[in-house]
Amino acid sequence: MKNLEYVSIRWKNDSLHILDQRKLPNEETYIIAQTSEDIFHAIKDMVVRGAPLIGFTGIFGILFWVKDVFSSEEELNQISKYLNSSRPTAINLSFELDNAVSLVKNAIKKDKTQEETMQLILDHAMAQIDKIRIDNQKMADLAADHLYKLYGEKKLNIVTLCNTGFLACGPMGTALGVISNLSKLNRVNMVYTSETRPYLQGSRLTSYELKKEGIDHRIIVEGAHSYILENKQIDAVFIGADRIVSNGDTANKIGSSTLCLIAKHYNVPFFVVAPTSSFDLSLETGDDIEIELRDEDEILRYKEYLIAPKGATAINPSFDISRGEYIRAIFCEKGDISPVTNEKISIVHAASNE
Numbered sequence: 001m002k003n004l005e006y007v008s009i010r011w012k013n014d015s016l017h018i019l020d021q022r023k024l025p026n027e028e029t030y031i032i033a034q035t036s037e038d039i040f041h042a043i044k045d046m047v048v049r050g051a052p053l054i055g056f057t058g059i060f061g062i063l064f065w066v067k068d069v070f071s072s073e074e075e076l077n078q079i080s081k082y083l084n085s086s087r088p089t090a091i092n093l094s095f096e097l098d099n100a101v102s103l104v105k106n107a108i109k110k111d112k113t114q115e116e117t118m119q120l121i122l123d124h125a126m127a128q129i130d131k132i133r134i135d136n137q138k139m140a141d142l143a144a145d146h147l148y149k150l151y152g153e154k155k156l157n158i159v160t161l162c163n164t165g166f167l168a169c170g171p172m173g174t175a176l177g178v179i180s181n182l183s184k185l186n187r188v189n190m191v192y193t194s195e196t197r198p199y200l201q202g203s204r205l206t207s208y209e210l211k212k213e214g215i216d217h218r219i220i221v222e223g224a225h226s227y228i229l230e231n232k233q234i235d236a237v238f239i240g241a242d243r244i245v246s247n248g249d250t251a252n253k254i255g256s257s258t259l260c261l262i263a264k265h266y267n268v269p270f271f272v273v274a275p276t277s278s279f280d281l282s283l284e285t286g287d288d289i290e291i292e293l294r295d296e297d298e299i300l301r302y303k304e305y306l307i308a309p310k311g312a313t314a315i316n317p318s319f320d321i322s323r324g325e326y327i328r329a330i331f332c333e334k335g336d337i338s339p340v341t342n343e344k345i346s347i348v349h350a351a352s353n354e
C-alpha cells in the first residue's frame with residue numbers, strides 16, 4: 001500500500017498510528033492500533049475525533065477484523081455494530097463502516113483470500129482519503145464563491161466552533177478548510193475560535209492548526225458569542241456537522257445551536273460545511289438524532305483536578321441541533337445548498353459526483 005501519511009493518522013507496518021489528540025497541543029504522540037478493539041477505544045476515548053476522521057478510522061476496525069478473524073458475515077455484522085456504537089452522533093462512522101462491510105462481503109462472495117481482502121480495504125481507504133481531500137477543496141471553493149458574491153474581496157471576520165480542520169478530517173478540513181482556503185486567497189482579517197467547553201477542541205486543536213497555518217486568530221469562550229457578534233463586525237460563522245437531516249437540521253458540537261440563534265439575532269450569515277457522507281436523509285428533523293451524552297467528569301474535572309465541589313453532578317451532552325431554517329447555506333462537495341430546504345437538499349444530495 002502507498003504510504004498513508006497525514007499528520008493525524010499513519011499506516012505503518014500493519015498498524016494504524018493515531019495522533020493522540022487528547023495530548024495536544026502540548027505533546028505530539030501517537031498511539032498504535034493493531035486490533036478492532038484498539039480502534040473502538042481510540043474513537044470512544046477521543047484519541048481520534050471529528051466526524052470525517054472517526055469514519056475513516058472505522059475502516060481500519062474492519063481491516064483488523066479481516067486480518068485477525070475473517071470468519072462469517074454474521075460476525076462481520078457484529079464487529080461493525082460494535083465499532084459503530086463507539087460514538088453515536090456522527091453518521092460518517094456508519095457510512096464508512098457500511099461501505100467497508102459491503103466490500104468485505106463482496107470479497108468473500110468472490111472467494112478472495114484474507115490477504116487479498118486486506119489489500120482491497122487498504123486500497124479503498126486510500127481512495128477514501130483522496131476523496132476527502134478533493135471534496136474538502138470543492139466545499140472550500142463553493143464557500144469562497146458564495147462569500148465573494150456577498151462581500152467581494154473584503155477581508156472577513158469569521159467565528160468558528162470546535163475543531164474542523166485536518167485533525168478532524170485528515171486532509172484540509174471542512175469549516176476550517178474554508179477558512180484556510182480564504183486565508184490563502186488573502187480574504188481573512190480575523191478568526192474567532194470558540195474554546196469549546198468542556199473538551200476544548202477550539203482552544204487546544206483549532207488554535208494549534210491556525211497557528212501552524214499562520215492565520216491570525218483569537219480564542220473566545222462560548223459565553224462571549226453575543227458580545228463578539230455584536231461588537232466585532234463579524235461577516236460569517238462557519239461550523240462543521242456530525243449529521244445533517246432532510247430539513248437541514250444539523251447536529252454539531254454543543255454550543256453550535258446557541259451560536260446559530262445569536263447569529264440569527266444579529267443577522268450574521270451562519271454556514272455549515274460538510275461532505276454528503278454527513279447527511280442522513282432517513283431522518284426528517286433534528287429531533288430524531290441521537291445526541292451523545294459523555295462522562296460528567298469532562299465537566300467536573302480539568303485533568304485530575306476537581307473544578308466543582310466534591311459530589312456536584314453535571315450533564316454533558318456533546319452535540320446540539322442548529323435548525324435548518326436558520327442556516328444560510330450548507331456547502332457540500334456536490335453543491336451550495338441555499339436556501340436550506342428539503343427540496344434543495346435532496347436535489348444536491350442526489351446529484352452525481354463529478
Ligand code: MRU
Nearest residue numbers: 049050051162164168240241253
Ligand atoms: O466530539 P468531537 O470532537 O468529535 O466533535 C467534533 C465536531 O463537532 C466537529 O465540528 C464535527 O465533527 C465536524 S468536523 C469536520
